[in-house]
Amino acid sequence: MSTEVKVLSTSTRTNLEALKHHMKKLGFKYFEEKDGWAWFCMHTFGTSKKPALFGDCVCISTRFFNLSIQAVRLEVAKKVPEINQAILDFYEAEGITE
Template sequence: MSTEVKVLSTSTRTNLEALKHHMKKLGFKYFEESHGWAYFCMNVFGEADELATFEDCVCISTRFFSFSIQVDGLEVAKKAPEISQAILDFYEAEGSNES
């Protein structure tokens, strides 16, 4: 049986912890980091033995400049500018940009 090895650099882990803290203040719960993506959700539905469905989620890549925001509620839509800024701050700290 193999296990997934976390290969995030120390600086990325530090930057991700800062992002987790900021997203928590915005009402998101950190869900998981998997395959280079970190998931923050306000609502997660599903049983332990079935696939969960997510609502009001933000997914960011910890390896390259890419993120997505799934907005199902007005509460998250109102926070979009703050969410975007928190994500952009993460990428700036990582040294990533849109070029």
């Protein structure tokens, strides 16, 4: 039985690592990259095999220009401009403009 493995390009992995570093400075923890989406969250709950996202989360596409920011706390809402800039820097490095 074969399983499909999605492998990010070296440049995308490098750019994603830079984004992870910046998001960590903003208080977010990298959650996962799945189906072309990278998830960053401040809080998770559930089991280690199936954690659930909770509260303040950022989700970005690694394939096209699309993002979602859920800011529950005012502290996170104040960081939205910095979050947006970090994500725009990622997309610019990836050459994604639309």
